Amino acid sequence: MHNLKAITPLRGVTPRLDHIGTISITEVVDQALASVAARKGQSAVMQQALADHIGLHLPEPGHAVIAAPFGAIWMGPDQWMITAPHDSHELLASEVKEIAGRSASVVEQTDGWCRFDVAGVGLCDLFERLSNAPVRTMAPGSAIRTTMEHLGVFLWRLADDHMAILAPRSAAGSLHHGLVAAARSIA
Amino acid sequence: MIIDHPLLGPRDAQEFTYLGDASLINRPDWQCENALSEFHDYLYLRDNPAGEHRELWYHEQGDRSWLVVTRNTVTHEILSVELAHDVAKAVTAGRSAK
């Protein structure tokens, strides 16, 4: 086992948690990510392999699914982001490649992204200040890739009062600042 | 503007990057007889109509699809939106059929 200590996207030893008014903002670090993109003409084969091996049925455009411990978010034509807990699936990309074989290009994305989970009853008030996504009509299970604070992000509606945001890791501080500012604004 | 993405539905044009005339898909054959003049025309001679125009938009803050958007440049009415990948496949299919 290596001796290198991880830090969080916000550069902390432990993940950050903020409570502002009814809103909680949680820095999520226990998440591994791997992108899968179907090789030419192999989309069906790839999707079948993932369904057979880990019960993951890849979602339609604009959606995400969960088949615990795995999840998948639609990214683009024939391309998805697979999620799993980091502590138990740090080598998620290798796992997925093992399953998909030559039907897919798999790329480790774990540390390309930071994730914040925002929860609370004021969720829509907060997100309509940050994103053009139609948050009030966005059903649980939908996932939209759009901009927030000038950053390309995924908004993943997990529940009526729970949204996950995936954003470029290097800009975690700016995104967190934006989330906190918006939460104070509506608190 | 709102661009009706073929896969994702209506999305704000702010999420897109504009490139220009969709004829950029029709790249000439580098080995054809008058390649130099073909490439010259391909690169420098673009239509800029006041009216219907087929143009390339990139969903950079979205799914990274290149789209061919047919838009009226006077009214901004958008008449159709296609995945450029599909358009390009049709172009190459047409080419190999020749």
Added chain:
Amino acid sequence: MTQVNRLNGGLIDRSTSLNFRFDGKTYSGFQGDTLASALLANGVRLMGRSFKYHRPRGVLTAGSEEPNALVELRSGGRQEPNTRATVAELYDGLDASSQNRWPSLERDFMAINDRFSNFLTAGFYYKTFMWPKAFWEKLYEPIIRKAAGLGSLTGEDDPDLYDKGFLHCDLLIIGSGPAGLAAALTAGRAGAQVILAEEDFELGGRLIAESCTLAENSGADWVMQTQAELAGMSNVRLMPRTTVFGAYDHGIYGAVERNTDHLAEPAPGKPRQTLWRIYSKRALIATGAIERPIAFENNDRPGIMLAGAVRAYVNRWATTPAQSVVVFANNDDTHQTARDLMAQGVKVPAIIDTRPDAPDVEGTEVLKGAEIINTSGRLGLSAVRVRVAKGYTRDLFCEALAMSGGWNPNLGLTCHQRGRPVWNADIHAFVPGEGLPVGQIVAGAAKGELTTDAALRGGAAAAVSALADLGITATPADLPAAQDAPVSLSPFWHVKDAKRAWLDFQNDVTVKDVKLAHQENFTSVEHLKRYTTLGMATDQGKTSNVGALAVMAELTGKSIPETGTTIFRPPYTPVAMGALAGRATGKDFHPTRLTPSHKWAEDQGAVFVEVGNWMRAQWFPRKGETHWRQSVDREVLQTRNSVGVCDVTTLGKIDVQGADAADFLNFVYANGFAKLPVGKVRYGLMLREDGVAYDDGTAARFAEDHFVVTTTTANAVLVYRNMEFVRQCLCPNMDVQLISTTEAWAQYAVAGPNSRKLLQKIVDPEFDISNEAFPFMACGEVTVCGGLRARLFRISFSGELAYEIAVPTRYGDAMMRALMEAGEEFDVVPYGTEALGVMRIEKGHATGNEINGTTTALNLGLGRMVSDKKDCIGNVLSRREGMNAPDVLALVGLKPVDAKDTLLAGGHLMNKTGPVDVANDQGYVTSAAYSPTLQSSIALGFVKGGFDRNGEQLRLVNPLEDKEILVEIVSAHFVDPEGERLRA
């Protein structure tokens, strides 16, 4: 001072008394007042000075169309010039000052301009201040700007926060008068997602300004009931204090919500205003109408107001502008003003009606077929002179005049795209025409439905039809019966033969100015506007445009619609820059990207530099170093002598996979990649299709079907975009998949003769990284520090034996610390972007300064890289004759002949003798640095035909500072030209 003009009733909250200051004097008003209504209640009519002539001015309107009563609100960083007193909501402690006057509002020295009004006519500036040209900027403009103007800025930072946001709805209703409320009720009950935006802080529009009744209730009562019902609907969002300022493409509207403008200051963390981008499927314009003044001699004195505004002050704010008010009109509607005033015990000496057949009004005299030919009163109206029908004149004493020339539909938002208003002869006004923005409909007075009844029913019907388009079935809300008298009006625009009759109060444009414009042939509406400044500034001619058009029509002998029309552009009313900026100010202007070693670098006291959005360590000062050069020189020498480490994470990384990955790169890069063996890296140069160099980087082949490509930091996004274009649009049949992995890996350059020794302590021993096993340009997957997955590349930007090592980003901080610890025995040094830059110049490597969008592979000395055996982007056009002439620019090294000289980038190169001019230009310097290795200033640059001019001397000229330095052309590879160190 007491509220001498306060009446009974109204919609103000008399239990909440508010103190405020205007020009240093303290007054009191009530919750629900505006600054204008409170000032009027306190007997203050004089509120400002006019733009050009510094004429005393009072309030004209009761809304956002106000041209006169502009004040500076608040002080310090919150000072807000040109605030319309008519929409400034009163709060306790409000502090306002008049503007455009000196030393005081009552005694304004610049009022001298009024005496010279004969000279200051339309076009005065253009005619007078033309010559000499140089005087304009230095003399005329500063003087004019001081004399003619509006409010001032303090120059202090705005301490407030502004939010931005996005809203979605089925139906956006703009305006909450009878039409807007009826529409909201109809759409809300049908379950549609509705936003009702109202610029006022109270809903109701004219319903709360008039004494009208709806069935048995007052208009205000019906508004309250309706508001209560709407507030209870979860699908309806009521947005008072929200101005929709622009109609954009495809149903997008811009709006500003004034969250805390009505408070002395916002609570901490709360926004002052919010800029909303509203996505609507349908939008209903229910913005009502704006009353138009009549132009007559001296019609601009404080106390002269629009009649509808007077009624609003009386009925809503329980305030009369004075105790004696004369009414002047060309229509029946305005007679109600007299009745409302008299009901409150205010004297109405007479109604002056331009129509010979005007009806009588009980309780006052109606002077029929009469007109006002002059007014008097220095700082406020004291009398009007009337020419009655029989021709003789009569003076009426009064302190206020309520005038009305009729109403113009408020159709600004219908014109924001291609809509052109059309003339409606029935109501003698422009109404919305064809070409409205997509999804937009109009109802109520904005459409020309000028009665309350028509507005109510029109609003409900519009909502039904808008929702039907969306597949939502709605039935018109049950609405109370309301006033339905037809519009009775005879057009009357101005009293003839007036010397100075104002059309545009804000810009001091009179009937005479329009005549002058006509005389000088500026007859088109667009020219008229620009020549006279009519319709400009904060009110954009809301009360003046149509009147001026009517005068021009009269002069040209054409009808009003033949003369032209008046259109509006966004914004409907001024929008604060702060609201447009939102939170993106100062250091939050754009997101900041931090490198994996940022925290560690901060601990070291690094100096950072912004590179795009990235913050990169520029150098790492050590104790005792007083100048950046000391730090940078040390970092370079220590790296070249032993080993240095630099965070290079910011370089773009793109993962390229697929059966056709190699063919794809072969097409994207000018040089070939098909034959690159697995486990090897190759330098690659990308061209634009026109043959100009675009970006460079490396591609590492990890498997037959897997490459990792790097791009420059600056071009990471562009290269990815371009590669997606090639993949989707030019090579749609290739099996290739792309994804960015820039942020996923923390990547460090480890450079210098001891780099291998250092890395051997980091890379786990089962991986052999000896020169034989892992030679120059090798790459591979390894593990480090006891098992962490990593990627190792043997590539060099510095020219030294060097590697780049990448680990998952979360371990990047620890990796940096581990490298420093392991390197201690070698005296390892962290180096920043400056040392990186110095070393690449010493090695002659091109970067953005050289790949600058004008240079080709040939210019860069990489001409042979462009393969002619395969197709690639830029291949064909890079063969053009002009780009391959013998004397094309070539990248060279330059050093000063006198080692003491310092070379600067940007200078041009001339032959050793001869003139300094374009014809003799030999090239230019792109990069320069002090080389601690060579102990001399060195530079890279482009020189004509420079491939074989080594040893030649040129002059590096700097005509700006009149300097010339003699330089010698040398190889661009100042250090280790044979590349022995790289391969060591």
